[in-house]
Amino acid sequence: MQLSAFRGEKLVLKNVNFTLNSGESLIIQGPNGAGKSTLLRILAGFKKIDSGEILWNHENIFDNLIQHTQNVAWLSHQDSLKPALTVRENLSLVSHIYKTDLRDALQTVNLSSIIDLPARMLSAGQKRRVAIARILLKPARLWLLDEPSVGLDQQTMEILAEIFNQFKSENGMIITTTHVPLPLPNSQYLQLTPSSIVKAPF
Numbered sequence: 508m509q510l511s512a513f514r515g516e517k518l519v520l521k522n523v524n525f526t527l528n529s530g531e532s533l534i535i536q537g538p539n540g541a542g543k544s545t546l547l548r549i550l551a552g553f554k555k556i557d558s559g560e561i562l563w564n565h566e567n568i569f570d571n572l573i574q575h576t577q578n579v580a581w582l583s584h585q586d587s588l589k590p591a592l593t594v595r596e597n598l599s600l601v602s603h604i605y606k607t608d609l610r611d612a613l614q615t616v617n618l619s620s621i622i623d624l625p626a627r628m629l630s631a632g633q634k635r636r637v638a639i640a641r642i643l644l645k646p647a648r649l650w651l652l653d654e655p656s657v658g659l660d661q662q663t664m665e666i667l668a669e670i671f672n673q674f675k676s677e678n679g680m681i682i683t684t685t686h687v688p689l690p691l692p693n694s695q696y697l698q699l700t701p702s703s704i705v706k707a708p709f
């Protein structure tokens with residue numbers, strides 16, 4: 508892999524390298540600005556790299572990004588819910604596309620009772636749980652999660668542990684950023700540090 512990437516003029520990722528197999532998880536750590544979200548965006552195919560390559564089953568993900576996006580489910584830092592739409596409406600498109608059970612997903616995150624509430628009326632933790640339900644609705648091989656536990660209470664952390672465990676036992680792969688301990692035993696760790704390297708002006 509050995510990938511490097513700039514954001515603007517700043518070298519954010521330098522020679523990052525890891526391998527992940529089916530059923531494994533990787534926890535990306537580092538201080539604010541170290542490039543954790545940037546790395547997730549790259550792995551999701553949303554941002555190009557400046558050197559190196561990312562291989563999925565020996566093939567460069569950037570050679571067929573449409574195919575790659577089908578392998579990936581993405582939980583961003585924001586929950587990306589439409590405030591005026593109900594929980595059901597926010598999730599119905601993804602559940603319709605993949606023919607997956609919206610009620611099951613909401614039940615897993617303990618949100619069945621608020622299925623018809625508009626997203627703008629949800630608490631921060633409830634919004635996070637809806638975003639996690641959306642991950643469950645896409646039959647992806649790789650989950651890319653940006654600080655998945657933000658706003659979650661202890662009970663939901665236990666649910667998250669079960670969700671992670673189940674997904675990995677079905678050979679799913681998880682790559683996640685976090686600033687706090689996550690219920691993901693037997694993970695690899697990748698430590699990023701902020702870089703001070705900037706592009707030469709010419």
Ligand SMILES: Nc1ncnc2c1ncn2[C@@H]1O[C@H](COP(=O)(O)OP(=O)(O)OP(=O)(O)O)[C@@H](O)[C@H]1O
Pocket residue numbers: 514515516517519537538539540541542543544545546
């Ligand atoms: N769109 C952008 N244009 C230019 N620089 C950017 C852009 N987005 C992020 N950066 C810079 O890239 C660096 C890495 O940002 P990134 O969001 O990946 O960090 P992070 O490790 O996820 O931080 P945090 O822990 O605060 O979420 C930061 O220095 C940030 O200022």
